[in-house]
Amino acid sequence: MTRIPLVLTLIALPAMAMAQTTDDPDLTDACGASGFAGLVGQSGEIADMLELEQTTRVIRPGTIVTRDYRLDRINFDIDDDGTITRVYCG
Structure with a gap:
């Protein structure tokens, strides 16, 4: 009987980790992405x-990316024209 709650807890842990949000203002820019906001509109090169x-990730159209959320990673979204459209943590 004591194993069932433990198993349920272990099963729920990944779902709880994925449910984390960045509503906390201290965490929304934990990677320092706001310092690169001036690159929006510039060439993706x-x-x-x-x-x-820190870890960076350049995401172009069609790029396959993991769905893991990392506070220390800076992501650069690049559009079809090769322009940086967004810089954010995650």
């Missing part, structure tokens, strides 16, 4: 050339 300490 700039994002490719950046050498940063």
